[in-house]
Amino acid sequence: MITYIKLAWRNLWRNKKRTFISAASVFFAVILSLIMRSMQKGYYDYMIDSSVRLYTGHIQVHGKDFWEKRSLEESMYYDEALIQRLKENKNIFEIIPRLETYSLISFGKVSKVVQVNGISPEVENNITRLKEKIVEGSYLEDNSEGILIAEGLSKLIGVDIGDSVVLYGQGLHGITAAAVVPVIGIVKFAIPDQNKSFTYLSLRYSQELFSAYDRITSLSILLNDADKIESTKSSLKNYFDDSHEIMDWAELSPELVQSIQIDNASGIIMLGILYVVIAFGIFGTIVMMTAERIKEFGILISIGMKKRKLALVTTLETIFVSFIGVAAGALISIPILLYLEKHPIPLTGETADAILAWGFDPIIPFAFYPGMYFAQMWTVLAIAFVSALYPINFIRKLKPSTALRG
Amino acid sequence: MKLIELTEVSKIYDETIVPVRAVDNVNLQIDKGEFTAIVGPSGSGKTTLLNLIGGLDKPTAGKIFVDGTDISTYKEDELINFRLHHIGFVFQAYNLIPVFTAKENVEFIMLLQNISRDEREKRAIDFLDAVGLKDRINNFPTELSGGQQQRVAVARALASTPSFVLADEPTANLDSVSAESLLDLMEELNFKHNMTFIFSTHDEKVIRRAHRIIQLRDGKIEKDITSKSNYPINS
Ligand SMILES: Nc1ncnc2c1ncn2[C@@H]1O[C@H](COP(=O)(O)OP(=O)(O)OP(=O)(O)O)[C@@H](O)[C@H]1O
Ligand SMILES: [Mg+2]
Numbered sequence: 001m002i003t004y005i006k007l008a009w010r011n012l013w014r015n016k017k018r019t020f021i022s023a024a025s026v027f028f029a030v031i032l033s034l035i036m037r038s039m040q041k042g043y044y045d046y047m048i049d050s051s052v053r054l055y056t057g058h059i060q061v062h063g064k065d066f067w068e069k070r071s072l073e074e075s076m077y078y079d080e081a082l083i084q085r086l087k088e089n090k091n092i093f094e095i096i097p098r099l100e101t102y103s104l105i106s107f108g109k110v111s112k113v114v115q116v117n118g119i120s121p122e123v124e125n126n127i128t129r130l131k132e133k134i135v136e137g138s139y140l141e142d143n144s145e146g147i148l149i150a151e152g153l154s155k156l157i158g159v160d161i162g163d164s165v166v167l168y169g170q171g172l173h174g175i176t177a178a179a180v181v182p183v184i185g186i187v188k189f190a191i192p193d194q195n196k197s198f199t200y201l202s203l204r205y206s207q208e209l210f211s212a213y214d215r216i217t218s219l220s221i222l223l224n225d226a227d228k229i230e231s232t233k234s235s236l237k238n239y240f241d242d243s244h245e246i247m248d249w250a251e252l253s254p255e256l257v258q259s260i261q262i263d264n265a266s267g268i269i270m271l272g273i274l275y276v277v278i279a280f281g282i283f284g285t286i287v288m289m290t291a292e293r294i295k296e297f298g299i300l301i302s303i304g305m306k307k308r309k310l311a312l313v314t315t316l317e318t319i320f321v322s323f324i325g326v327a328a329g330a331l332i333s334i335p336i337l338l339y340l341e342k343h344p345i346p347l348t349g350e351t352a353d354a355i356l357a358w359g360f361d362p363i364i365p366f367a368f369y370p371g372m373y374f375a376q377m378w379t380v381l382a383i384a385f386v387s388a389l390y391p392i393n394f395i396r397k398l399k400p401s402t403a404l405r406g
Numbered sequence: 407m408k409l410i411e412l413t414e415v416s417k418i419y420d421e422t423i424v425p426v427r428a429v430d431n432v433n434l435q436i437d438k439g440e441f442t443a444i445v446g447p448s449g450s451g452k453t454t455l456l457n458l459i460g461g462l463d464k465p466t467a468g469k470i471f472v473d474g475t476d477i478s479t480y481k482e483d484e485l486i487n488f489r490l491h492h493i494g495f496v497f498q499a500y501n502l503i504p505v506f507t508a509k510e511n512v513e514f515i516m517l518l519q520n521i522s523r524d525e526r527e528k529r530a531i532d533f534l535d536a537v538g539l540k541d542r543i544n545n546f547p548t549e550l551s552g553g554q555q556q557r558v559a560v561a562r563a564l565a566s567t568p569s570f571v572l573a574d575e576p577t578a579n580l581d582s583v584s585a586e587s588l589l590d591l592m593e594e595l596n597f598k599h600n601m602t603f604i605f606s607t608h609d610e611k612v613i614r615r616a617h618r619i620i621q622l623r624d625g626k627i628e629k630d631i632t633s634k635s636n637y638p639i640n641s
Contacts, residue, residue: 003510003517010505295500302462302497304490304518304566306483401463404497405453 026325
């Protein structure tokens with residue numbers, strides 16, 4: 001076997017320039033596609049991470065049917081002791097309780113329906129950095145009996161810090177919820193929908209206002225490692241009975257999943273095209289390597305080399321050409337991608353402003369997964385094997401007497 | 407001792423409109439230890455005949471016995487195996503694997519025969535020594551002259567311990583001095599080791615060195631002369 005490997009390896013370098021060019025084409029394809037994939041994956045991770053952090057969490061626990069009906073009737077009991085126990089799970093980074101409901105807000109003659117989020121101020125800020133979004137006034141405290149209003153909403157109804165608004169809605173079991181609440185802060189959101197409809201109360205005060213004592217509508221759970229979603233989900237099942245539902249971010253944000261899938265598919269098509277080009281490059285080299293050695297093959301078979309062994313040598317040659325490229329590409333891209341992962345490319349100008357306005361950082365993020373490398377390896381290996389079929393078939397049909405005549 | 411026997415062997419190529427009887431109803435016997443030349447004008451069927459004897463081609467009709475077995479019925483894989491163990495080949499050109507050194511080339515055929523590494527190495531050196539290339543064993547074919555390359559091919563043929571050596575125009579690409587010396591080598595090996603050589607050639611000087619001359623014309627044996635001292639061939 002060593003001799004066959006040696007033979008294949010040396011054959012490869014009979015035409016150094018050609019081998020170099022084919023290996024280089026694989027090399028550039030690998031680098032290009034790795035960077036492309038890294039950028040795509042980085043972008044997805046960033047989107048998911050932002051969405052998870054800004055709102056949904058990796059996993060949410062609700063009362064059964066809450067996600068569909070969005071009513072306080074599907075709220076759940078807020079068990080602080082349970083939360084303390086859950087936090088012992090190494091995978092869980094933070095657990096955010098919320099009581100979300102809808103209410104009418106009135107100031108002067110203007111009324112609007114708004115989303116009222118009862119939050120645990122400190123925990124919420126740790127994750128969503130809500131405090132940083134305050135543009136006027138101050139943030140909530142645990143016992144605050146004031147309200148934070150989104151900046152767009154404040155303009156719509158014309159309130160300012162120090163004014164009081166009327167909240168009028170329905171509490172648990174249909175009990176009327178009504179109060180005059182002072183506006184203590186204005187928060188500005190990048191996402192227009194949120195900016196026109198969000199309000200915040202302290203969790204304790206909102207429970208009181210909506211007669212939902214000790215109740216919440218969701219627990220958002222952030223994990224240390226997004227890959228542990230499934231296992232954490234199943235371990236959570238031991239703590240919450242059938243009157244709860246446990247959903248992960250993908251179930252909570254199907255639109256996000258879908259837009260990622262579409263983008264990913266287009267990326268894969270691009271890669272496909274790139275690899276078709278590469279495949280032809282490799283194939284062309286193999287065809288030439290075969291064509292110019294017909295006599296040599298004829299002699300080897302004549303002196304008694306089995307066709308299978310000769311085919312093995314040509315297959316090794318194909319794999320070598322491809323893998324020199326893959327190995328070089330993979331090796332060189334490791335430091336590049338690791339660097340880009342740590343130092344995402346900053347965006348400037350109008351694009352940056354637009355992205356910033358949506359609440360994201362103006363960067364092109366990159367991801368680094370060992371898995372990306374395997375995908376490349378398998379692709380190139382597949383191309384190599386398919387290309388190798390050409391000389392294999394050629395040798396299978398080769399008659400030594402005709403080959404020798406050339 | 408009978409080594410090769412052809413009975414009513416024909417090879418007909420009928421891909422063309424007029425079928426070509428490249429070898430036409432040939433009966434032939436070659437004994438162990440012969441030093442035989444197949445001669446004849448271009449297109450007379452020398453290569454075809456050698457290919458049939460060497461199991462590189464199958465006859466359209468007739469039987470070919472080598473070492474007592476009928477190889478005309480062998481399947482492809484059996485033929486390859488038969489060639490590996492029974493026949494040494496020397497071709498006109500491109501004999502050697504260009505990326506292997508002289509020694510590696512000679513060792514390679516023994517590797518195909520599953521001979522142990524030590525044995526391969528020892529025999530390769532011995533045979534390269536026997537063909538006068540002891541100091542060129544680590545040279546690549548491109549670093550050897552045409553004559554030296556043919557000598558390596560002879561060493562490779564012998565290293566596989568064949569029953570006989572077939573050489574289709576082994577001197578065609580050589581100058582007359584190299585051709586003479588290759589013939590000297592082959593004759594010496596024939597004499598010392600009783601190795602059978604069957605070679606085809608156009609070359610008058612080479613023909614004169616043969617101990618038996620089989621002359622072909624249009625696929626038929628025209629003359630078959632066995633005499634070491636008699637060279638009256640006028641083709
Ligand atoms: N594969 C083939 N298909 C058709 N005809 C063939 C084939 N091979 C050989 N021939 C024909 O068979 C005849 C004998 O050819 P062969 O090569 O055996 O002659 P040769 O004596 O070796 O000639 P040369 O001295 O030129 O090498 C020629 O007429 C040739 O054209
Ligand atoms: Mg010929």
